[in-house]
Amino acid sequence: MNCVRGSRLLEILERHKVRAFCDPRMGLPTHLNYLKRHGVAVHGSDALEWLVAVGNGIVVNDATLLRDEDVASIVEMLPGKVYALHHFSEWEGASLGEEQCQYLAIWRQNVRELRSDAQVGLAVLGLWHVLCYWLQKADAPDDMEDVAPSELAWHYVRQASQWVGSNGLHNTVRHDEALATIDACAKGALFLSRRSGEQRVSDPRLWMWEAWWRGNPFLALEERDEPLASLLARATPFHLIVLLADERTADGARSELAKTGRAIETFSISPDEIYLIAERSGSEPR
Numbered sequence: 001m002n003c004v005r006g007s008r009l010l011e012i013l014e015r016h017k018v019r020a021f022c023d024p025r026m027g028l029p030t031h032l033n034y035l036k037r038h039g040v041a042v043h044g045s046d047a048l049e050w051l052v053a054v055g056n057g058i059v060v061n062d063a064t065l066l067r068d069e070d071v072a073s074i075v076e077m078l079p080g081k082v083y084a085l086h087h088f089s090e091w092e093g094a095s096l097g098e099e100q101c102q103y104l105a106i107w108r109q110n111v112r113e114l115r116s117d118a119q120v121g122l123a124v125l126g127l128w129h130v131l132c133y134w135l136q137k138a139d140a141p142d143d144m145e146d147v148a149p150s151e152l153a154w155h156y157v158r159q160a161s162q163w164v165g166s167n168g169l170h171n172t173v174r175h176d177e178a179l180a181t182i183d184a185c186a187k188g189a190l191f192l193s194r195r196s197g198e199q200r201v202s203d204p205r206l207w208m209w210e211a212w213w214r215g216n217p218f219l220a221l222e223e224r225d226e227p228l229a230s231l232l233a234r235a236t237p238f239h240l241i242v243l244l245a246d247e248r249t250a251d252g253a254r255s256e257l258a259k260t261g262r263a264i265e266t267f268s269i270s271p272d273e274i275y276l277i278a279e280r281s282g283s284e285p286r
Contacts, residue, residue, distance in 0.1 A: 004193070004244065006034025008275070012267065013040060013189055016279060018240050020188025024178035024231070027051060028128075033058045036167050041188070045174035045181035047223055048206065050124055050213035055173030057121020062166035064118035066126075066157060074110045074123050075153040083109055090217045091208070095138040103149040104131075104212055122164070126157030128209055135205060178226050179234055186237035193244040194228060194253045195272065228256045235260065241278040247271040 004023075009031060013021060021035055026044035028051060036042050042059060046052055066074075077083060087105040092098050111123045130153050137144040147155075174181055182190065211219035235241050241260070245253045250266075254276055257264055262278035269275070 004031040004191075005273075006031035008269065008273070009191065009242065010035055010038050010040070012242055012275060012277060013240075016189075016240050016277070018189045020185075021191065022181065022185040022188065022238070023191040024181035024185075025193070026055065026173070029055045029059050029173065030163075032171075032173075033163050033165075036169075036171055037165050039167050039169075041167070041169040041171060043172045043174075043181070043185040045176045045178065047175070047177065048210050048221075049175060050128075050209050052173050052175040053117070053121045053213065054125045054128070055121065056117040057119070057123075057125055057160070058163040059171050059173050061118035061121065061164055063164065064116055064122075065161040065164055066119055066122050068158075070114070070119060071154055071157050074107060074114070074127075074157055075150045077106055078110065081109070087215070088212070088217050095135055100134055100149060103153070107153065108212060108215060118164075122160040123157055124209075124213065125163070126160040127153060128205075129156040129159075131209060131212075132205060178231060182231065182234045186234075188238065189240040189242055190235050190238040191242045191244070192228065192231055194249045195244060195246045228253065229259075232256060232260055236280075239280050243276040243278070245274045245276060247274065250274045250276065 004027070009021070013019070013035070019039065020041045021032070021043070023032060023044045026032060026046050029044050032042040032044050032055070036059060044055055044059060083106050085102045085105050088101040089098070091101050091104070107127050111120055111127070114120050114123060130149070133144070133152060174184070207219070207221040210221055211217055232241070241257065241262070243253050243257055254264060257276055257278050260278060262280055265277040267275040267277060
């Protein structure tokens with residue numbers, strides 16, 4: 001999954017005096033959390049349910065934390081509860097072992113019984129980092145420590161509460177298509193990404209975690225990516241359009257962006273991180 005830098009986006013928003021931000025295909029919304037913590041009203045959406053769940057924990061949520069007793073109820077088998085331990089046994093193989101797959105089943109059942117969407121989102125974020133740890137360790141087994149699943153989960157789930165904070169504004173996430181979100185959040189800055197190689201279906205972690213969240217280990221992940229022209233056609237109400245590209249996609253993205261009639265500024269950080277910024281003339285930022 002390509003990382004979107006919240007600090008870079010904040011620099012752009014501050015320069016253009018924009019205090020509202022919409023990302024209609026947000027992915028893991030840590031960049032939205034960063035902007036939220038710096039006083040920006042943030043709005044995001046995604047087609048993947050687990051990413052929206054995380055957004056409920058670190059974007060919408062202003063105050064709910066996971067206490068130690070909550071973390072304990074997530075990471076361990078609870079006495080007297082019947083678990084479907086073989087629910088993810090199909091994933092046993094080169095990357096995941098039998099015990100790890102059993103813990104995935106345990107954690108999913110426990111997470112589903114948490115009291116609020118905010119707590120669920122924090123738990124899903126923490127456990128996502130466990131999955132990433134396991135898959136990375138499978139690729140480089142000698143470079144990372146062997147940590148018991150419950151201990152590893154305790155560390156990451158407890159850590160997830162560090163993302164919680166308030167900016168005193170209304171921040172939202174939606175499980176919706178990009179065009180619907182653009183229409184619903186039409187002010188401030190619209191963020192779009194057109195970096196090559198960003199086909200999310202090729203990232204096994206995204207597919208596995210959506211399958212885990214839905215409880216379907218055989219889930220086939222298919223996503224429809226709206227043409228850039230269709231997205232830009234709905235972007236007129238936004239004061240600012242910020243389009244993230246790379247050296248292979250920047251020229252085509254700039255051509256599409258030029259059709260909006262806005263002046264385009266290029267903010268190039270590296271060949272893989274090129275921001276095309278189009279500001280609407282004759283309007284006050286919001």
